[in-house]
Amino acid sequence: MTRLLQKIVVAIALRLLHAALVELQLLDCTMAQELQKLPKGMSFAIHTGHKAPALTVRWDGRRLQRVIEAGYAAQCTLRIKALAISFRLFTGQMGLAHAYAQHALTVAGEIANVMRLARLVNRAEAYLFPPFISHRILPELPKLEVSPIRVYARIVFGFLKSTYS
Amino acid sequence: MNPAYFEFQNAVKLLCGQDALERIPDELRHMEAEKPLLLTDAVLLRLGIVKKVHDVMQAEGCVPAALFTDIPVDSSLSVVNRIVAFYREHECDAIVAVGGGSVIDSAKGARLVLSQERDDILSISGMENLHCGRHIPFIVVPTTAGTGSECTGVAVIRNDEQAVKMEFLSPFVEPDVAVLDARMTQRLPARATASTGVDALCHAIEASTCLQSNPLSSAYSMAAIKLISTNLLRATRCGSDIDARLAMSIAATMAGIAFSNSMVGAVHAIGHALGGVCHVPHAEAMGILLPHVLNFNLPVAADGYARILPEMVGWDRAAVIPSSQRGCSLVQAVRELLIQLHECAGIPLRLLEVGVTESQLVRVAETAVNDGALIVNPRAMSVEQIVNVLREAL
Numbered sequence: 001m002t003r004l005l006q007k008i009v010v011a012i013a014l015r016l017l018h019a020a021l022v023e024l025q026l027l028d029c030t031m032a033q034e035l036q037k038l039p040k041g042m043s044f045a046i047h048t049g050h051k052a053p054a055l056t057v058r059w060d061g062r063r064l065q066r067v068i069e070a071g072y073a074a075q076c077t078l079r080i081k082a083l084a085i086s087f088r089l090f091t092g093q094m095g096l097a098h099a100y101a102q103h104a105l106t107v108a109g110e111i112a113n114v115m116r117l118a119r120l121v122n123r124a125e126a127y128l129f130p131p132f133i134s135h136r137i138l139p140e141l142p143k144l145e146v147s148p149i150r151v152y153a154r155i156v157f158g159f160l161k162s163t164y165s
Numbered sequence: 166m167n168p169a170y171f172e173f174q175n176a177v178k179l180l181c182g183q184d185a186l187e188r189i190p191d192e193l194r195h196m197e198a199e200k201p202l203l204l205t206d207a208v209l210l211r212l213g214i215v216k217k218v219h220d221v222m223q224a225e226g227c228v229p230a231a232l233f234t235d236i237p238v239d240s241s242l243s244v245v246n247r248i249v250a251f252y253r254e255h256e257c258d259a260i261v262a263v264g265g266g267s268v269i270d271s272a273k274g275a276r277l278v279l280s281q282e283r284d285d286i287l288s289i290s291g292m293e294n295l296h297c298g299r300h301i302p303f304i305v306v307p308t309t310a311g312t313g314s315e316c317t318g319v320a321v322i323r324n325d326e327q328a329v330k331m332e333f334l335s336p337f338v339e340p341d342v343a344v345l346d347a348r349m350t351q352r353l354p355a356r357a358t359a360s361t362g363v364d365a366l367c368h369a370i371e372a373s374t375c376l377q378s379n380p381l382s383s384a385y386s387m388a389a390i391k392l393i394s395t396n397l398l399r400a401t402r403c404g405s406d407i408d409a410r411l412a413m414s415i416a417a418t419m420a421g422i423a424f425s426n427s428m429v430g431a432v433h434a435i436g437h438a439l440g441g442v443c444h445v446p447h448a449e450a451m452g453i454l455l456p457h458v459l460n461f462n463l464p465v466a467a468d469g470y471a472r473i474l475p476e477m478v479g480w481d482r483a484a485v486i487p488s489s490q491r492g493c494s495l496v497q498a499v500r501e502l503l504i505q506l507h508e509c510a511g512i513p514l515r516l517l518e519v520g521v522t523e524s525q526l527v528r529v530a531e532t533a534v535n536d537g538a539l540i541v542n543p544r545a546m547s548v549e550q551i552v553n554v555l556r557e558a559l
């Protein structure tokens with residue numbers, strides 16, 4: 001697969017991840033509780049490789065906002081070492097715990113924050129991926145509180161309304 | 166099956182055995198260091214252990230430029246920053262750390278800050294995020310046989326403000342030289358010998374069964390477990406047994422190399438939280454938690470535990486145990502060893518013995534769930550599951 005195609009897939013996956021986190025805050029009590037535990041103003045950045053897509057989000061106490069400001073210094077920056085690894089990660093070929101175990105990530109900031117982010121991402125992935133993939137990449141399959149179809153439907157609706165930009 | 170990908174690094178030069186201490190000056194000269202800072206704690210100073218190191222350095226023409234002894238049992242970020250300022254104030258050009266886990270981890274933290282030319286260790290927190298920076302020659306002389314910190318790429322340092330133990334992971338944390346000399350551990354009391362030895366056992370078991378385990382780290386783990394199972398009781402019962410002492414130092418170093426390359430797991434995640442929240446000494450927390458976490462992991466880690474069993478109890482004994490029961494038998498063998506160590510050295514087996522109360526368990530669990538070691542535990546753990554494990558250990 002060409003690098004350009006990988007970049008496109010990863011960029012879409014990052015947007016989808018953010019959208020899922022936003023929707024699951026409203027639909028999934030466990031996700032809402034995890035988010036509420038974040039300190040207000042907490043920000044995470046995910047970099048997926050050299051000149052590759054990135055996602056920065058900030059918890060404002062009510063909602064996980066996407067930060068589009070260039071050069072924003074997040075409190076916790078997770079850098080995936082290469083786009084090829086990001087592609088594996090965001091297409092369900094590898095879980096975050098395995099990426100961590102394979103030294104595929106670097107972290108700037110407190111490692112405790114990565115654990116917080118990992119729980120959020122793992123839970124979102126349990127909704128976004130079909131069970132046979134989630135089973136392979138997640139440390140444990142969580143009990144879903146709503147139907148993934150409902151989550152996807154809300155995400156599509158959200159994108160149509162430009163809710164996540 | 167091989168892991169899909171793994172990394173392995175250990176660049177620490179080991180000086181091990183007879184007259185190892187006497188070779189420190191030569192190593193410093195090789196690294197063009199003339200004004201080493203000698204780092205240690207007040208207890209080791211009082212016991213005369215530091216004097217021994219100081220004297221051999223002096224005899225070989227390498228006088229430490231300064232001595233820093235103000236390192237508490239549980240080192241903290243502020244202590245690390247104070248060491249950095251002290252080093253600069255005395256214009257030192259190398260660090261020689263003599264002590265247990267707290268001294269070595271403080272020294273590692275300070276060396277990292279100095280090499281990155283910063284003032285505050287919090288400004289460089291993270292994992293594999295640093296460049297090599299300036300080289301600060303760094304020699305460690307462990308006075309316990311357990312932490313393995315002399316050969317690891319991680320420093321664990323307490324954040325007093327948040328009551329948590331923070332991990333600083335970087336290949337540039339590794340010392341240049343580690344010195345294993347039985348004279349340094351010979352006077353270690355039986356209880357400390359036993360508990361630090363259990364810490365090493367814990368490193369080896371967790372390193373060989375966690376998600377990051379790889380063939381090289383497992384080889385180190387297995388060899389370490391074999392040495393520990395044959396020497397820990399000997400070293401605990403007879404501190405002057407030089408052979409057992411050195412074997413335990415080697416085992417601790419090997420277990421350290423193993424977990425530096427494959428991380429640990431839930432025993433350490435919860436143990437760090439017990440240290441951060443309740444000030445339970447790290448090594449004692451390991452002994453209390455180990456059988457309970459092994460039991461929790463058993464449904465997914467039985468095969469890994471079964472592979473460890475022959476190293477732990479010997480091939481003859483392991484061979485007659487049906488393969489389906491070997492995982493369970495390992496947990497039992499660990500329990501038996503801990504009970505023997507409890508009986509001969511008084512290591513605690515329950516959290517109540519180290520002052521932990523039921524009311525603290527939820528806070529410990531909520532802290533543990535954010536510890537980096539938990540991500541590679543073979544079985545995922547929620548706050549509730551951690552509380553249950555802690556209750557069993559209470």
Ligand SMILES: [Fe+2]
Pocket residue numbers: 312364365367368433447451
């Ligand atoms: Fe340990």
